[in-house]
Amino acid sequence: MIPFNKPHMTGRELAYIAQAHGLGHLAGNGEFTRRCHVWLEAQTGCGRALLTHSCTAALEMAALLLDLQPGDEVIMPSYTFVSTANAFVLRGAVPVFVDIRADTLNLDETQIEAAITPRTRAIVVVHYAGVGCEMDAILALAQRHGLRVIEDAAQALGSSYRGRPLGSLGDAAALSFHETKNIIAGEGGALLVNAPEWSERAEVMREKGTNRAQFFRGQVDKYTWVDVGSSFLPGELIAAFLLAQFEEAQAITAARMALWQRYHEAFAEQERQGLVRRPVLPAHCEHNAHMYYLLLPDLARRSALIEGLKARGVQAVFHYVPLHRAPAGQRFARAAGALPVTDAVSERLLRLPLWLGLEPEQDRVIEAVRACL
Template sequence: MQIPFNKPYMTGKEIQYIAKAHELGKLAGDGDFTAKCHDWLEQQTGCNKALLTHSCTAALEMAAILLDLQPGDEVIMPSYTFVSTANAFVLRGAVPVFVDIRPDTLNINEKLIEAAVTARTRAIVPVHYAGVACEMSEILRIAKKHNLSVVEDAAQGVMSTYNGVPLGTIGDIGAYSFHETKNVIAGEGGALLVNRPDLVVRAEIIREKGTDRARFFRGVVDKYTWQDIGSSFLPGEIIAAFLLAQLEDAQNITALRLARWDYYHTLLESAEAEGLLTRPTVPAHCGHNAHMYYVLLPSQLERQEVMDKLKEKLVSTVFHYIPLHSSPAGQHFGRAATTMAVTDDASARILRLPLWVGLTDEQQEHIVSVLLSSINELIHG
């Protein structure tokens, strides 16, 4: 029984919508399908303006431009995140300031943020790991007190909430990913959620190579010209057509994934009680989207040995981030504001299990059986 780590889910409408885009003959960005995706995102999240991008990386890069960051400005973020979280701001000359994570959710430890604020701090970038919300109330309190912007890296957070509010809409700006590995996909793709009305027009300009093209097509200006810095951040209509099929089925996709997540959680309950592993934590006020299911292995085990045993049984598993503070670029461009004990520990012990729509009870039972037998064998010989 070969079980892949990920299997992209298709709703059945993707090809139909792509064919329609082909029929319409407009394949560049900001066509009918892009507009429908924008409408869906704005209605679903309540953000002021949604703008499709060709990746979440692009959305974060747009956010960094919108904040007018200058060389030497500091941006507080976790080290336990994908490189794009830091890279987007480093490209503007800013300095990532890394803060340790919580041991339960693996999100940035909100209790450590304020001590990391300096006279050069301009923004906080919480990363909603595994689609589970950071403690945004405290982060917003700190941001307000110190006049800082908040950019939510909600790459994994589509359809997740914090106290009932969609992730990506709580801070000034949010960023989504629709990469093939996410819940709702477009192959490659992302979205910028602009929550401050005063940033909307400039966001549109930055996204359109620094021109006011969007205002021209709305009839606000009689011609469009170069207004600001920017780049080509738009996805084409083929991507938007595929994405629309996924967005329209997002509720169902989330429900199906949650059922798989819940079954893992039930199957592994006794193993956690026995001390064989640690299961994920989801606070009661966080509505998650079942983006991933992971376990933390006992510290005495070599994770690669566990993964090798699973691979022998045709079960594909992966680990996750190499912390940015320990990377060559992270050490060159950024700095750590706290000890990184929790980050280092979690990074060394985390093991992500297969989770995708269509995974069966039988497959999950097999995965858990192989996982637990491998752990027991390595512990007891």
């Protein structure tokens, strides 16, 4: 069976973990964490990078920084992972779901304004498949209404919008280094802070609400509890593993792009025949080849393709069950009107295997898809 995902190792992870072990600093915020922060800030152009133990944790930090009160509203897509909503529900806020675009499958910027109410505090964009949302329009809308913008950039490290790295555009952004992402640490994430007024507070929240980091820099004579917070730090072994991945990020992206492009060219004829729809890439967005998906005409044909590929030894998977359909989504959130594109995409989208090392088997995947359509 060709699996949907297979984690890629660069070859230096264990050596860096051994170095961290030798340094005797295994808790967070050691030398490897510092080097990861430097790399992220240089690559994304964010104001400040802070490693977290997951992207979920980074989103929860963003929710804390918003100072949300019970009943406040946060606009976001329903076609996303549960963490996008859960982080804000934990603060008592109400996710308000807006439909996605039919082309990029990103939040439909033309429908956001109609969903804004006096309780709206923020817009959370999700850069689906590493393709940027229409950030100029969204940022302008947020400015007009006095709203914050949070980027869920879990899938988007290495992608850009009009030449600007995703994760550097909103007030804050969350990244994921889960083993299903391009750059991995098993589990892991980062909060990218771009609003200058949030920088110091984010550091405090990440350190359980204490000014511990300031103490170790010699800025205060003792550290104490000064704000709300929690334990969001990953250990140094995670940071050591991650640094090895960062150092190969350019090569990893290039290899994934080659796989992505091979798929895209292979299914052009099937798209012309109306059997599938391939991903749409706006000219002003540079993506990172996070995933390759196909949109089938309907649920029945997607289900048949999944089963047909399985019979031929290929694991292909669908993606999100929309949050507005989920029991918790109906309990804690609301939809801003009908979400027809979200509903349709959730029943039609199929993701194909895409991982480094797939190259010798990719033609087998392509031929299996063609045979099943």
